[in-house]
Amino acid sequence: DQQVKQNSPSLSVQEGRISILNCDYTNSMFDYFLWYKKYPAEGPTFLISISSIKDKNEDGRFTVFLNKSAKHLSLHIVPSQPGDSAVYFCAATRTNFGNEKLTFGTGTRLTIIP
């Protein structure tokens, strides 16, 4: 049972445009959500996160939106740059005093077209 779903395996976006990556979850106990970015032959790196008490969190070009009623979150990248080409993983967890076991989606490969 896939508790975190990324239904788009791949996405191509023109440089300078907005990239929107989507993620759905089924477990209503999740209260913290994260996005990770992964380049080939490297480990995933943390990008941005959001708590369930918020519906938006912004960090530079990256914004994450959370719609709890729809159990949906999205990552917006504006403007998209060639270095943003990578695989993006959505992750979710229930807060547990430091021992948060993350559940990951299957990833979306983002390609930025110059």
Place this chain on the structure above:
Amino acid sequence: DAGITQSPRHKVTETGTPVTLRCHQTENHRYMYWYRQDPGHGLRLIHYSYGVKDTDKGEVSDGYSVSRSKTEDFLLTLESATSSQTSVYFCAISETRGSNYGYTFGSGTRLTVV
């Protein structure tokens, strides 16, 4: 930077042989995790540790064991490797940065079982 080192980076082994992967961290983090990454599955939790000699199973623990005799080292052992265990393995630590928390990952070990 959490200073996480995984070794080896690459390994080819034969079916039925034991294999041990090592994760080493330099900052005394309490929680450590082993994940595997496979196409179509994202990252899945194998085992995790919440202290020296304290470990527990994740969602895909069959065929794997772990040990943590020192805070800094978390070992993943495949007792008798099978082709289904061909994967990329990532170690992670849980850490808090300001108001955010999440994982920091190592660079991964690519394991091929032939």
